[in-house]
Amino acid sequence: MKKLAVVLFNLGGPDSPEAVRPFLFNLFNDPAIIGAPTPVRWALAQVISRRRAPVAREIYQHLGGRSPLLPHTEDQARALEGALAGAADEVRVFIAMRYWHPMTDETVAAVKQFGPDQVVLLPLYPQYSRTTSGSSIGQWRARAAAAGLRAPTTTVCCYPTDPGFVQAQAALVADALDALEAERGDHPPPRVLFSAHGLPKKVIAGGDPYQWQVEQSAAAVAAALNRPDLDWRVTYQSRVGPLEWIGPATDSEIEAAGREGKPLVVVPIAFVSEHSETLVELDIEYGELAHTSGVPLYRRVSTVLSAPVFVDGLAGLVRRAAGAAAETTLSQQGGRICPGTCGQCPNRA
Numbered sequence: 001m002k003k004l005a006v007v008l009f010n011l012g013g014p015d016s017p018e019a020v021r022p023f024l025f026n027l028f029n030d031p032a033i034i035g036a037p038t039p040v041r042w043a044l045a046q047v048i049s050r051r052r053a054p055v056a057r058e059i060y061q062h063l064g065g066r067s068p069l070l071p072h073t074e075d076q077a078r079a080l081e082g083a084l085a086g087a088a089d090e091v092r093v094f095i096a097m098r099y100w101h102p103m104t105d106e107t108v109a110a111v112k113q114f115g116p117d118q119v120v121l122l123p124l125y126p127q128y129s130r131t132t133s134g135s136s137i138g139q140w141r142a143r144a145a146a147a148g149l150r151a152p153t154t155t156v157c158c159y160p161t162d163p164g165f166v167q168a169q170a171a172l173v174a175d176a177l178d179a180l181e182a183e184r185g186d187h188p189p190p191r192v193l194f195s196a197h198g199l200p201k202k203v204i205a206g207g208d209p210y211q212w213q214v215e216q217s218a219a220a221v222a223a224a225l226n227r228p229d230l231d232w233r234v235t236y237q238s239r240v241g242p243l244e245w246i247g248p249a250t251d252s253e254i255e256a257a258g259r260e261g262k263p264l265v266v267v268p269i270a271f272v273s274e275h276s277e278t279l280v281e282l283d284i285e286y287g288e289l290a291h292t293s294g295v296p297l298y299r300r301v302s303t304v305l306s307a308p309v310f311v312d313g314l315a316g317l318v319r320r321a322a323g324a325a326a327e328t329t330l331s332q333q334g335g336r337i338c339p340g341t342c343g344q345c346p347n348r349a
């Protein structure tokens with residue numbers, strides 16, 4: 001093959017305080033986030049983004065007024081390009097963010113200019129949700145078709161138990177557990193909370209495989225740690241809005257650990273880089289909550305970022321997808337919506 005384009009999808013984040021409101025508007029105006037008819041959704045997105053902006057601006061103020069998500073994703077793109085050397089005569093890795101720049105239209109234009117013989121779409125979300133990967137994939141397909149980008153396109157829908165992802169995350173957890181063991185003293189052994197971004201319950205009830213895949217990821221990392229008595233559980237963070245979200249909530253579990261006098265090791269299991277949800281919510285907000293709740297030791301494990309074993313895993317997924325060659329389309333499998341290239345989603349009862 002002559003030219004291979006890989007497109008990394010992620011959520012995006014504001015690059016200045018002025019970008020916070022339009023970023024939030026783009027998020028709440030996504031039909032995958034608010035499923036109302038277009039004019040109603042547009043009006044709701046205006047209202048909610050205006051109301052949320054001051055809170056969100058304060059969150060991003062802790063990070064110097066901008067999200068570090070894009071720089072981390074650029075590092076990952078460069079590392080993946082390196083790991084894919086030789087997979088085609090020319091390999092280029094692009095980034096398409098869903099709610100802030102570089103956004104889908106800009107990246108479609110850049111990929112078209114590159115003139116690939118094949119495109120592989122690779123969400124930087126290990127677990128598939130129609131609100132994240134599904135939204136990015138759907139928008140890419142619509143905009144690529146509109147722009148006349150017709151290269152054969154294959155999608156890696158998800159990789160919740162990919163050995164590269166699991167090993168990279170497990171190595172980081174093992175380091176944290178070892179360091180904590182050295183300073184634990186008379187405190188009881190720690191509990192590990194695998195914390196994932198939550199979702200409204202109705203999204204899961206509609207057949208979204210996300211929660212099931214998060215559980216698969218956490219179980220795979222726990223198994224890779226190979227510590228028989230490890231106390232671990234899956235929790236969900238980042239609830240916004242009035243709907244009921246899936247639980248247990250990470251903050252409630254932190255309070256519970258405080259009551260039990262348990263040290264905590266918190267592991268982000270649905271993110272592969274650092275941003276407001278890890279650096280502010282987990283480190284600052286939940287760090288303070290742990291302190292006031294009486295948690296004796298609180299450690300937050302890093303995301304995998306550009307860990308070589310993770311990037312090599314991604315490169316393997318891309319090589320397999322490029323080899324599959326066939327155009328994949330969203331399909332309904334086993335009552336669960338998944339593009340169906342992972343071979344893991346359909347078998348859920």
Ligand SMILES: C=CC1=C(C)c2cc3[nH]c(cc4nc(cc5[nH]c(cc1n2)c(C)c5CCC(=O)O)C(CCC(=O)O)=C4C)c(C)c3C=C
Pocket residue numbers: 011012013014024027033052055056059067068069125129131132197198199200240241270271275276277
């Ligand atoms: C697994 C990843 C994510 C899922 C699932 C997800 C669903 C989801 N998110 C919102 C609302 C917000 N999310 C915000 C930030 C944010 N969300 C994710 C990932 C997932 N979201 C990331 C990586 C980030 C951080 C972006 C960055 O800092 O660069 C925000 C903005 C911050 C804030 O105001 O708290 C909102 C709002 C909904 C409603 C939703 C599912 C329905």
Ligand SMILES: [Fe+2]
Pocket residue numbers: 197238
């Ligand atoms: Fe989110």
Ligand SMILES: [Fe+2]
Pocket residue numbers: 128157158338339340341342343344345346
């Ligand atoms: Fe899948």
